[in-house]
Amino acid sequence: MKKTFLADGSLLFVAFIWGATFVIVQKAIQFLPPHLFNGTRFLLAALLLSLFLKKKTKISFTIESVKSGMFLGFFLFLGYAFQTIGLLYTTSSKAGFITGLSVMIVPLLSVWILKEKPRSIIFSGAIIGAIGLYFLTVGDMSGLNLGDLLVFFCAIAFALHIIFTSKFSKNHDALPLTIVQLLTVSLLSFFSSIIFEQSSISFESFINKDVLIALAITSVFATALAFLIQTKFQQFTTAARVALIFAMEPVFAALTAFIFINERLSGNGLIGCFFIFTAMIVTELPDIRQSKWFNLKQKHGM
Template identity: 30%
Template sequence: MLHTPVESREPARRRLPISRQEGALLGITALWGSTFLIVHLAMQHSGPWFFVGLRFAVAGLVGIVVFHRALRGMRWRDVGAGAAIGFSIALGYGLQTMGLQTISSSTSAFITALYVPLVPLLQWLVFRRAPRALTLVGVALAFVGLLLLAGPDALTIGLGWGEIATLISTLPIAAEILLIGFFAKSVDAGRVTVVQLLVAGAVGFIAMPFAGEAAPSFSWAWLLPGIGLGVASCVIQLTMNWAQRSVSPTRATIIYAGEPVWAGLIGRIAGDRLPPIAIAGACLIVAGVIVSELRPGRRRAADPAPAAPSSSGADPQPDLG
């Protein structure tokens, strides 16, 4: 009499199409997209650098409460990594917030998405790794999309200050992603998260006098969003530092490409009405982001996740493009 093997009686476990880390990145991407409208509204009551300082100072304080035990083992490597990432965060969010004073949250989000195809270009400059052909195609699509999103004036070099500030902000935001990938496996995620948030907050406040910005008069309209976004920023930065230890940069950047889509949907609900040509430009930007990360003819297994964390500081050059 034949006996059914024990293994065959057990129900097969279904593997989810995405990992837990990828699901977390999807969640923070949606959260990230919602912040554009909140910041845009807060800019009616506060200056950009003060708001950035408040937002990340609150985030840093939340991080201290959450990771106070891990902070006892702080190393200079954690401090250095956190300071570098924090400076990039402050510069990127500061310029982006300046732009949100004059442009809609949807427009800001789609322009900000240009940081994704910029990541492999920065890697080319820093690590001397030439970008793939599809990366260049993606950059071209995103550039055409930017022109359409900015409107007819863009063809006569008529981008407004808000669009220009947001466009410049994509460089430090791309550098942030590059730095996170660079340090991810050689530092403690909790410690680095706290340091980078505190540094970003400090840089925001320090930049105020240089930008000619005074502290705003008290208003719940900037205090509550500042506190709420501070908590959200802590969650977002911690999740990025944790998830990118096991999610490949390619997969992570494709997930991040959904950020402007979420922002556009939320902006639409709030009353943003982009003209058809701008919507076409937004679609081209998202297409450029995705195309720049495609790897045709490669199996998923060929795009390995990063190795387990190591204190040796290995993997100094992540594959971001």
């Protein structure tokens, strides 16, 4: 019980860190290309965590842990690539809430990947979330844009990362598993930067104040610390519960955007956020057919 409580509290702290850094990242990628930013950020985080590796400890890299870390890193790369590029075309608040759709996607994909028993309430949540997404994008005055679509793909990638983290974190040490996945994200990001961003790279971009601040904060707190916590504590809870906790990330993102850059959602945008947040909660409600009240009613022929 104590481990579960500690895990939930730690993962909520991770959601706060991620939500609070939306605005910081959005400012930084105006000067430094997204893939190059992510490559640098994740490399710094991996190097930082590597400092905690000691030869005398029992922590070691195995073939299976490296494979698992690379697998997790691939989905993590897709998530951050879609999210960071998406932030070039949409707002921090909208990106935060669309990313939050992963809380609805996780239970849906868990049925297929983790072979969990499907619940009708999950599909109800999917419909509610789709309605919310409509109001948040098409229903918003700004309309549906490329950034919204990219961030939605990011939500799918993050959902897969959460699911497979639950699967692999129980079998491997958290530190090496985290380092491998961060290095994987870094290498894939640098490779993507060479292909897509080479013409827009300049040394002046690295010494920009907003970029340096963003790299310092995100590499230490939002990457090294956050993913080490997730990998360490997710083994003590379920993937669906982790996704629900991470649903607080867009709330923190919107709050941060409002405080620091006075970014406000329209009326339709707020309605969309309400529907999406409702979907996040609904997907974790127990199926009525599994409830004690329903079973008792069936037993007495009511």
